[in-house]
Amino acid sequence: MPELPEVETTxxxxxxxxxxxxxxxxxxxxxxLRWPVSRGLKKHLVGxxxxxxxxRGKYLLVNLETGTLLIHLGMxxxxxxxxSDLIPDKHDHVDIVFSNQSCLRxxxxxxxxxxxxxxxxxxxxxxxxxxxxxxxxAEFDTDYLYRASRQRKVAxxxxxxxxxxxxxxxxxxxxxxxxxxxxxxxxxAGKISRARYETLLGHIKAVLEKAITAGGTTLRDFVSVEGxxxxxxxxxxxxxxxxxxxxxxxxxxxxxxxxxxxxxxxPRCQR
DNA sequence: CAGCGCCCCTGCCCGC
DNA sequence: TGCGGGCAGGGGCGCT
Numbered sequence: 001m002p003e004l005p006e007v008e009t010t011x012x013x014x015x016x017x018x019x020x021x022x023x024x025x026x027x028x029x030x031x032x033l034r035w036p037v038s039r040g041l042k043k044h045l046v047g048x049x050x051x052x053x054x055x056r057g058k059y060l061l062v063n064l065e066t067g068t069l070l071i072h073l074g075m076x077x078x079x080x081x082x083x084s085d086l087i088p089d090k091h092d093h094v095d096i097v098f099s100n101q102s103c104l105r106x107x108x109x110x111x112x113x114x115x116x117x118x119x120x121x122x123x124x125x126x127x128x129x130x131x132x133x134x135x136x137x138a139e140f141d142t143d144y145l146y147r148a149s150r151q152r153k154v155a156x157x158x159x160x161x162x163x164x165x166x167x168x169x170x171x172x173x174x175x176x177x178x179x180x181x182x183x184x185x186x187x188x189a190g191k192i193s194r195a196r197y198e199t200l201l202g203h204i205k206a207v208l209e210k211a212i213t214a215g216g217t218t219l220r221d222f223v224s225v226e227g228x229x230x231x232x233x234x235x236x237x238x239x240x241x242x243x244x245x246x247x248x249x250x251x252x253x254x255x256x257x258x259x260x261x262x263x264x265x266x267p268r269c270q271r
Numbered sequence: 272c273a274g275c276g277c278c279c280c281t282g283c284c285c286g287c
Numbered sequence: 288t289g290c291g292g293g294c295a296g297g298g299g300c301g302c303t
Contacts, residue, residue: 002297003297032279032280033279033280034279034280034297034298034299035279035299058297058298072297072298073297074279074280074296074297074298075280075281075295075296075297076280076281076282076296091281108280109280109281109282110279110280110281110282110295110296111279111280111281112279112280112281112296112297112298113297127298127299151273152273153273153274154273154274154275158274161297161298163297163298163299170296170297171295171296171297259275259276260276260277260296261295261296261297262294262295262296
């Protein structure tokens with residue numbers, strides 16, 4: 001379940017392999033992803049070379065001279081650069097084949113991912129146009145977060161996971177950052193002080209940076225570009241640890257549900 | 272606009 | 288061992 005650090009790790013992993021490569025073909029074995037993969041991709045891709053791979057939130061932007069291909073990994077997606085002769089797995093749904101016989105292969109067992117053409121102004125695409133700032137950018141600062149939260153009644157955890165507020169804060173890191181900040185996930189976003197948002201902001205940036213440095217957290221489905229699953233779960237303090245003792249005070253960690261997602265917190269440390 | 276719940280999907284895990 | 292059911296979750300979308 002790629003969060004922003006895994007997507008960034010993927011971007012860094014694939015870009016040097018596919019940059020300047022010319023697309024020879026695109027092979028779609030399973031068209032039904034989050035949205036049906038368009039049948040018209042070939043005309044945008046074949047014969048053109050990859051200029052760069054960027055990231056916006058959890059979307060990867062594969063840039064060509066004709067425009068930009070958006071790839072989202074959903075919950076279980078992974079991208080690898082493999083020899084185009086390598087027999088695909090049953091969940092290897094899309095190959096972008098290059099003229100040097102390598103290919104960029106999308107595997108996505110749960111098919112929550114997406115492959116879409118976004119044209120020459122990808123940031124104007126409706127999926128990207130109303131996204132909030134990047135969490136690691138200077139634009140995402142205490143002032144911004146504090147102001148955006150005023151009058152908001154939604155729980156702070158759902159607030160920081162709202163992509164219109166800030167992109168790339170998924171369930172794992174939202175839980176972790178709130179624990180590190182001593183903030184109870186259920187508190188209304190609008191009721192939290194500026195000082196506490198300053199703390200929270202720092203922890204959001206820190207957990208994401210740490211995870212990118214570590215090469216991405218992996219729980220189940222993520223496979224790194226090299227094909228090695230990299231475990232990092234021992235670093236997580238609350239996510240996946242309901243019923244265990246809090247690392248700080250030994251109180252039993254509690255699990256609740258917020259918006260159909262699991263929240264784990266320490267009832268003593270987080271107020 | 273804010274808030275909320277649904278839904279896309281498969282693999283895994285648990286209990287019987 | 289086989290099987291049914293529940294759960295996991297990113298995030299867009301439709302409804303109130």
